[in-house]
Amino acid sequence: MDHNQLGIQYMQEGKWEEAAKIFMEAIEQHPTDPVAYINFGNVLSAVGEVERALKFYEKAIEIDDNAAAAYYSAGNLYYELEKFDQAKNMFETAMKKGLESGDNYFMLGLTLVALEQGKLALPYLQRSTELNPNDAEGYFQYGLCLAQLNFVDESILQLEKCIKIDSDHADAYYNLGVAYAFKEDAEKALVHFDKALDIQPDHLLAGYGKKLIEKGSSDVQ
Template sequence: MNLIEKGIEHMQANELEEAASTFNQYIEENPNDPVGFINFGNLLNHVGEYDKAKNFFNRAIEIDSKSGTAYYGLGVLYFEQEDYQQAAREFQSAVQFGLNDADAYYMLAVTLRNQQNEKLALPYFQRASELDKKDEEIQFQYGLSLAYNGQIDHALTQLMYVTELDEQHADAHYNIAVCYLHKDLAQEALTYFKKTLHIQPDHMLAADGKIKVEEYLKEV
């Protein structure tokens, strides 16, 4: 196990002082390798030392101006501070410089969504979903993005896929119901509102939807 792997292991075990010491040792031994600076930056990000973290990521970029992981670290830093415009720039640089990773595309998409730019977010959600077919959250958010962009049939297919990954995913069932409402299929919507409440009895939106659909069906 090299020092980077050892430092990451310390981070995962929440042994932060040990992780810092290990990454620092790696940097001292490899001052021209951006990897040490990136991992130390990630550690500082983790503990909320954003200004210090920024210095480490920028140092990594000075060493390698095309380090996608350094730009990704900066993106996370700005995202945590809710500076979504700058975060989007950093995540875009990350993927531009070859970080072909589901998390990078997903974070870029979420950042764009937080700027109310769902149309631009959609292709990045799609790419993230292609890169990690088993990540339920990525798949679910892609389904929501399809729905937000008016692609209801595609959203239905995607949300059904989420329920295949996790049949207890209450919000996926709820949004399937909403999609059926958009297609004027009230009975199908009612079925999925009921499924949502079976999984999560305190799902208030599903409870409200169920009542309204039942009232509607009584009148038709």
């Protein structure tokens, strides 16, 4: 097992210091290998050393400007820092450099949503679900984006795919409740708000939605 593989194993086990040591050895032995710099940056990112992590991603790009994973990793950091324009540029560049991963499409979609460019986000979020068909969060965010653009029926389909994979996704049930309330199907809306509250009793929005539905029902009576 080489240094990078061993370091990744340490990361998966949460052994950050051991991983950092191994990746630093990899850098010392192969100073022109961008992968070692990316991996070391990922360790720094995981422990909150954001600025230092970015420097390692930049170094990887300096060595190889086609190192798509470096752009993707930098994009994640910029997204966490809410520097969405920079994040968008990084994810787009990663794609141009050949990174065809569902995660990159997903993060680019989320970034465009954060930039209030939901229509542009849709195809990327859709593609992320095609590449990661077992990712509940992918379907959730795609469904959410559809709902925000008033594609309610399409949104319901994606949110149902989410809860089929993750039956404890309280926010998906809540948003299904909202969708059915929008369609004036109070019975189904209430079922989904109740399910969200079963999973997460302190889900304030679901609780509020349920009260509105119940109040509406009593007003009709």
